[in-house]
Amino acid sequence: MGSLKYDLPPLALVRPEGVEEIHRASMKILSDYGLEFRDEEALAVLRENGARVDGMKVRFDPAAVLEFVGKAPSSFTQIARNPERSVTLGTNEIVFSPVYGPPYVLDRERGRRPATLEDFRNFVKLAYLCPWMPHSGGTLVEPGDEPVETRHLDMVYSHLKYSDKPLMGSVTSGPNAADSVALAEIVFGREAMRESPALVSLINVNSPRRYDERMLAALKVYARARQGMVITPFILAGAMSPCTLAGTLAQQNAEALAGIALAQMIEPGCPVVYGSFVANVDLRSGAPVFGSAETQIGAYASAQMARRYRLPFRTSGTLCTSKVPDAQAGYESVLGLQAAVLSGAHFVLHAAGWLEGGLCAGYEKFVMDAELLGMMHTWAKGLVIDDDTLALEAIGGVEPGGHHLGTEHTMAHYKEAFYEAQLFNYEAFEIWRENGAKDAYERAAEKVRELLSDYEPPPLDPAVDEALRDCLKRRKAEILGNPAAVAP
Amino acid sequence: MGSLKYDLPPLALVRPEGVEEIHRASMKILSDYGLEFRDEEALAVLRENGARVDGMKVRFDPAAVLEFVGKAPSSFTQIARNPERSVTLGTNEIVFSPVYGPPYVLDRERGRRPATLEDFRNFVKLAYLCPWMPHSGGTLVEPGDEPVETRHLDMVYSHLKYSDKPLMGSVTSGPNAADSVALAEIVFGREAMRESPALVSLINVNSPRRYDERMLAALKVYARARQGMVITPFILAGAMSPCTLAGTLAQQNAEALAGIALAQMIEPGCPVVYGSFVANVDLRSGAPVFGSAETQIGAYASAQMARRYRLPFRTSGTLCTSKVPDAQAGYESVLGLQAAVLSGAHFVLHAAGWLEGGLCAGYEKFVMDAELLGMMHTWAKGLVIDDDTLALEAIGGVEPGGHHLGTEHTMAHYKEAFYEAQLFNYEAFEIWRENGAKDAYERAAEKVRELLSDYEPPPLDPAVDEALRDCLKRRKAEILGNPAAVAP
Numbered sequence: 001m002g003s004l005k006y007d008l009p010p011l012a013l014v015r016p017e018g019v020e021e022i023h024r025a026s027m028k029i030l031s032d033y034g035l036e037f038r039d040e041e042a043l044a045v046l047r048e049n050g051a052r053v054d055g056m057k058v059r060f061d062p063a064a065v066l067e068f069v070g071k072a073p074s075s076f077t078q079i080a081r082n083p084e085r086s087v088t089l090g091t092n093e094i095v096f097s098p099v100y101g102p103p104y105v106l107d108r109e110r111g112r113r114p115a116t117l118e119d120f121r122n123f124v125k126l127a128y129l130c131p132w133m134p135h136s137g138g139t140l141v142e143p144g145d146e147p148v149e150t151r152h153l154d155m156v157y158s159h160l161k162y163s164d165k166p167l168m169g170s171v172t173s174g175p176n177a178a179d180s181v182a183l184a185e186i187v188f189g190r191e192a193m194r195e196s197p198a199l200v201s202l203i204n205v206n207s208p209r210r211y212d213e214r215m216l217a218a219l220k221v222y223a224r225a226r227q228g229m230v231i232t233p234f235i236l237a238g239a240m241s242p243c244t245l246a247g248t249l250a251q252q253n254a255e256a257l258a259g260i261a262l263a264q265m266i267e268p269g270c271p272v273v274y275g276s277f278v279a280n281v282d283l284r285s286g287a288p289v290f291g292s293a294e295t296q297i298g299a300y301a302s303a304q305m306a307r308r309y310r311l312p313f314r315t316s317g318t319l320c321t322s323k324v325p326d327a328q329a330g331y332e333s334v335l336g337l338q339a340a341v342l343s344g345a346h347f348v349l350h351a352a353g354w355l356e357g358g359l360c361a362g363y364e365k366f367v368m369d370a371e372l373l374g375m376m377h378t379w380a381k382g383l384v385i386d387d388d389t390l391a392l393e394a395i396g397g398v399e400p401g402g403h404h405l406g407t408e409h410t411m412a413h414y415k416e417a418f419y420e421a422q423l424f425n426y427e428a429f430e431i432w433r434e435n436g437a438k439d440a441y442e443r444a445a446e447k448v449r450e451l452l453s454d455y456e457p458p459p460l461d462p463a464v465d466e467a468l469r470d471c472l473k474r475r476k477a478e479i480l481g482n483p484a485a486v487a488p
Numbered sequence: 489m490g491s492l493k494y495d496l497p498p499l500a501l502v503r504p505e506g507v508e509e510i511h512r513a514s515m516k517i518l519s520d521y522g523l524e525f526r527d528e529e530a531l532a533v534l535r536e537n538g539a540r541v542d543g544m545k546v547r548f549d550p551a552a553v554l555e556f557v558g559k560a561p562s563s564f565t566q567i568a569r570n571p572e573r574s575v576t577l578g579t580n581e582i583v584f585s586p587v588y589g590p591p592y593v594l595d596r597e598r599g600r601r602p603a604t605l606e607d608f609r610n611f612v613k614l615a616y617l618c619p620w621m622p623h624s625g626g627t628l629v630e631p632g633d634e635p636v637e638t639r640h641l642d643m644v645y646s647h648l649k650y651s652d653k654p655l656m657g658s659v660t661s662g663p664n665a666a667d668s669v670a671l672a673e674i675v676f677g678r679e680a681m682r683e684s685p686a687l688v689s690l691i692n693v694n695s696p697r698r699y700d701e702r703m704l705a706a707l708k709v710y711a712r713a714r715q716g717m718v719i720t721p722f723i724l725a726g727a728m729s730p731c732t733l734a735g736t737l738a739q740q741n742a743e744a745l746a747g748i749a750l751a752q753m754i755e756p757g758c759p760v761v762y763g764s765f766v767a768n769v770d771l772r773s774g775a776p777v778f779g780s781a782e783t784q785i786g787a788y789a790s791a792q793m794a795r796r797y798r799l800p801f802r803t804s805g806t807l808c809t810s811k812v813p814d815a816q817a818g819y820e821s822v823l824g825l826q827a828a829v830l831s832g833a834h835f836v837l838h839a840a841g842w843l844e845g846g847l848c849a850g851y852e853k854f855v856m857d858a859e860l861l862g863m864m865h866t867w868a869k870g871l872v873i874d875d876d877t878l879a880l881e882a883i884g885g886v887e888p889g890g891h892h893l894g895t896e897h898t899m900a901h902y903k904e905a906f907y908e909a910q911l912f913n914y915e916a917f918e919i920w921r922e923n924g925a926k927d928a929y930e931r932a933a934e935k936v937r938e939l940l941s942d943y944e945p946p947p948l949d950p951a952v953d954e955a956l957r958d959c960l961k962r963r964k965a966e967i968l969g970n971p972a973a974v975a976p
Contacts, residue, residue: 011499028880210888210889244876245877247880250879283905289914293866323913326815326927327818329818329928330817330818338823375780384732384733385509385510389734391730404726405769409730413732415771417731418725419781421770426777439814
């Protein structure tokens with residue numbers, strides 16, 4: 001199935017004048033307030049390219065920022081180990097990618113616990129098996145049982161080994177990014193990767209207005225290797241930006257464009273994605289809130305900003321604040337994902353598995369979200385209108401009060417007429433009760449067991465696998481032999 | 489709070505040419521295939537107004553249908569017992585109305601059971617207490633403990649007694665509709681009601697292409713009293729229409745317009761709403777499916793059809809197939825409601841409380857859905873862009889890496905900056921666990937108990953209340969003394 005093809009009109013929440021107002025405010029932030037870049041080399045690049053550098057604070061000429069932003073491609077292809085699974089960002093494809101970052105996992109049987117490498121591999125497998133999920137993602141969970149210095153190697157290897165879908169590299173340091181590139185080069189070859197990136201990695205801004213050492217180190221590595229980057233201010237409005245969304249969007253825009261401009265200064269034409277992650281805090285308690293109406297407004301408006309600069313756009317999917325995959329999780333997740341789809345996003349991170357404000361990846365939540373992704377694939381087909389679907393003859397052929405079950409037209413279409421649910425239950429109450437009265441959580445747990453037990457890995461050339469494993473072994477020995485050499 | 493004010497652009501799923509194709513197909517259904525009207529008087533009215541009547545089958549001249557449809561107002565006000573709670577249908581208001589019709593109720597403590605009049609009253613109270621729900625609805629549940637012949641009286645009385653929001657009348661027979669009008673006249677007065685309806689009632693088409701005896705009897709009563717009607721083909725695509733949505737929409741359009749034209753023949757200018765209820769059957773099992781991608785497509789496209797005829801539009805809200813308020817219910821409900829809002833609907837039936845394909849009203853589900861309605865009220869405010877919300881000074885005043893908690897701008901806005909959740913839980917995992925690790929179902933059960941125990945009825949003139957109760961007493965005696973006289 002692959003990417004969702006979205007040819008419907010994106011929902012434009014903000015009028016064109018509003019987009020310009022946010023643009024102008026962000027230009028003022030860039031020129032008057034500036035951003036902090038905590039990396040000497042990045043500061044030098046910025047200075048060389050005309051930015052005003054004062055300590056770590058950098059102020060920009062708006063016209064120059066726009067000129068550099070204009071060097072970024074409006075779309076690009078990310079190659080996959082299986083060439084049929086390559087994706088394109090910036091066109092009519094919506095690429096769903098799994099949850100990213102949680103230190104914990106939850107499943108119904110074992111409860112909530114720190115994530116391990118085995119969990120990581122399981123989520124790679126679940127994403128691989130999901131026909132609606134064209135991407136393998138990045139740090140699906142933090143494998144806490146592996147040394148922090150080397151776990152990036154295990155993660156990148158797991159993606160390459162257990163899936164043939166496109167993946168994300170590590171951004172936890174410059175050397176870790178370089179390791180990600182080196183592993184990918186074993187599979188894809190350096191030249192092919194310079195042509196079209198094999199990695200699209202997540203560069204987060206430490207909002208407000210700060211690019212930190214680790215992210216800049218990774219950004220430099222990926223830019224020089226011409227690998228893709230999703231440059232995303234991570235904003236909880238009310239804490240990391242004003243509690244008014246217009247200002248939040250202006251700040252986000254300034255932050256994203258500054259990083260994109262830097263990437264273009266380092267490597268003109270380097271593929272980048274305009275990233276948005278707008279959530280908010282509950283101002284009574286300070287707690288973060290995901291999957292809210294505010295998240296929706298942020299997604300729609302951010303998509304319009306990205307379109308203004310002709311950049312591929314990333315937002316988030318099935319965000320939720322709920323601790324468990326209950327009704328709250330369901331409501332919140334659809335609010336997030338629906339806005340992502342209708343905004344016309346190109347890359348949707350956290351499209352399945354996210355729980356608890358991103359602190360936990362849910363096994364059952366993953367397959368619940370997968371059902372939603374399937375439904376969205378159906379939704380995006382829109383309304384097909386032709387003589388066959390208008391079905392006038394079929395309508396005339398059924399008398400008032402009759403039914404269409406078993407008519408010739410129904411028999412010709414029933415197989416692909418409607419989305420076929422994998423998890424959601426449509427049984428009548430009595431049958432559902434007889435079958436154990438299982439709620440969605442219980443059914444999802446069964447589905448997870450079934451998927452993982454049926455999983456078969458995609459073929460991988462044994463020579464490539466060996467080269468990857470050799471690389472892992474060598475790098476682990478180097479890193480664990482001298483951990484200080486790799487930080488940050 | 490009242491109605492949601494929706495000034496954002498509705499999402500147009502279908503291109504203008506597509507709307508015209510569906511229109512043309514529906515005109516062919518009206519002129520060539522016709523509809524069945526199972527009421528002699530209705531047939532006579534149709535014949536007098538130029539329709540070709542053959543037995544109970546009626547074929548229409550498309551131009552004549554459009555002429556009669558054109559007599560319906562494009563918007564109208566439904567008056568409420570509390571004048572401040574009157575609503576207008578057909579403008580920028582989205583009026584949410586509760587679940588309609590379930591014979592069963594579910595609550596967490598007592599489980600699923602046949603609904604009673606006490607349940608009915610409880611749902612009136614829950615709707616009354618919900619600030620996001622401007623409407624009291626109609627048959628919130630079927631009170632199975634009351635005689636079928638007289639329960640309509642108890643229902644209408646309960647709405648008038650326990651709420652001061654606008655309500656719906658009975659449609660189970662002509663006399664029951666007349667009783668609804670009589671009770672409303674006690675409160676509102678006949679003249680005021682002819683000016684602006686006090687009742688907006690639900691006339692369902694028995695799709696395909698049949699108006700049955702009961703619905704036509706009720707339609708005649710309400711039209712003559714100039715009361716509002718929501719004329720809604722009830723369609724499960726694949727069973728009651730073709731399994732292709734374009735044909736389903738053409739059939740729905742023909743069905744809705746035929747009933748609207750009949751109402752206008754009886755009483756030109758009578759307020760009507762173009763109703764849509766498009767769900768589908770699971771073609772593997774024949775089971776109905778609600779809250780699906782297909783439901784969404786149906787809602788968006790139907791709204792466009794209603795706009796073509798300048799008619800107020802009704803669709804459905806938090807539909808779901810799930811038997812319990814679990815994650816499935818959450819996903820499905822948002823899919824339904826989100827489409828209702830973004831379609832630009834004017835009247836959203838089943839906006840809270842629906843479970844199990846409409847067979848069951850959930851107490852906890854009601855307050856979960858209410859949270860979603862509150863979030864949609866926030867969403868509909870859209871993005872406010874002005875100097876204050878752009879907050880440039882506040883952005884410049886916080887240094888890179890700092891935070892906006894407690895800034896002057898945050899303090900000035902925090903109270904109404906974000907939607908304030910009533911039920912959804914944003915606590916950190918550890919705190920949530922200490923507080924009992926309650927999922928949404930458990931918290932919703934607590935919320936229901938709290939709401940019902942705090943409920944206080946809106947003031948009602950004792951003389952009016954007495955007149956209503958006298959009417960109930962008299963009509964019950966008449967009906968139960970001679971049940972045969974009232975059917976159908």
